[in-house]
Amino acid sequence: MALTRITLQNFRNHPASELENTAHFNLLVGENGAGKTNVLEALSLLSPGRGLRRANLADLARKSGAESVTGAFAIGASLIEQGQTSARIGTYTEPDRPTRRLVRINGAEASASALSEWHAVSWLTPAMDGLFTDSAGARRRFVDRMTLAIEPGHAKNVSALENALRERNKLLETGGDARWLDAIEAQAAQHGAVVAQNRARLISELADELSALPPEPFARPILTYRPGGPTDVAELLAEFARARPRDRAAGRALTGPHRDELEVVMASSGVPAASCSTGEQKAMLIAITLAHGVLASSGRPSVLLLDEVAAHLDPVRRTELFRRLGRGQGQVWMTGTEMAPFADIEGSAAIWRVSGGALERL
Structure with a gap:
């Protein structure tokens, strides 16, 4: 209880x-x-x-x-x-x-x-039925919420990453002090690597749990984590520095954990979840929720x-x-x-x- x-x-x-x-x-x-x-x-x-x-x-x-x-x-x-x-x-x-x-x-x-x-608190609502056809950002929020149920500190790292990226965007736009930009990118890389690693670990554990489920009566999904950039601190920091001209022109960072994606396909057919029927999508979402419930209730x-x-x-x-x-x-x-x-x-x-x-x- x-x-x-x-x-x-x-x-x-x-x-x-x-x-x-x-x-x-x-x-x-x-x-x-x-x-x-x-x-x-x-x-x-x-x-x-x-x-x-x-x-x-x-x-x-x-x-x-x-x-x-x-x-x-x-x-x-x-x-x-x-x-x-x-x-x-x-x-x-x-x-x-x-x-x-x-x-x-x-x-x-x-x-x-x-x-x-x-x-740990998790949920499944009718509003989530369109998750697989929604934006990548919606799926990241879904993954982050599931990760938070396993890693209590995950929300702090996500918030710190978002704040650092916003500050970096402002500095790139205004041509701020290079030393301050170095410091902000160091924060983004540090927190971003933790966020990416937490997400990857959660998806891996979910995949293991899902693999043990029978394909029926709920459609078993196959989950794949697609990182939006390096997941190592040093590599991510180097990428932020290298991409400054491109990101300044774009007005935002084009590489990093804020670009992560969750890919889902139905195991029995190999069809991407977004192309499956609404009933199949619902069944896969329930399967993910049940698998996550097992992980979240441990400990x-x-x-x-x-x-x-x-x-x-x-x-x-x-x-x-x-x-x-x-x-x-x-x-x-x-x-x-x-x-x-x-x-x-x-x-x-x-x-x-x-x-x-x-x-x-x-």
Whole structure:
């Protein structure tokens, strides 16, 4: 078990919601627009980053019409390990600073990145169904989120790399001091190499986990990491220096981890995922999510958020999904509009009826 005693205050359409006595499987059932996905989004914010919707903080506080009721929200939860509370974690904003996210762990202020040191959170939502046909940047974010669940410090390196590249672009554009440019490129190379190596390691571990899965009922994908440049610090630093004239003309760095790509093909056919049917793409995405869930639950608590997944699977795939999730160690949260798709796990799940931002334990 990972999270319990979960509270939402003025978050989205939830004025004050609580979820206690959670289980391995946790189900949120209700009509469209009731607030089910809002609960998953709240849980996703108990990790670094912008959550599963990547929403602006100012848009998260509960509103009456177009105006925020309080200008602030709060999310809290107790982290459980081996039946004992190991930490109380939470994130919130304040009315006078609605765009600044604050975090507390055991009552003390902390950084958002510190949340990943306590547990891993990952998710699969309908908005991710187009991942394989989306931009390379979307796939990098997907890989980074998965990597963060394994490497808690990954977010800091990604942020430091992005900041260094932005500063380098400005210096190249304005013709800034060469010594300062050397220093910025050294930072970009140092953090960039770590980012690239973390991504490569994650994809390798995922590939190993996926290779052990049968090709059916979920389509097994083959993953390949394509680095956007050298992954060694010295080589990356030399490439940044060599490419200055070209990057100055382009207005951006054309080589580096910010150009990494994740390539996915279906194992049984060798067809690139982007060219597969929507059903095959969904099946491969679920397979990746399940494989990652195994990795993420090794060594620390983990939470997997699945939004409207069961309803879009046939009975065979749905039964297999529940079987694999049941064998895992991570806590699972799922949403649906009715109970029928969850008949296989109804007897062992914690279930809440969601309606108008209110929760009722069933």
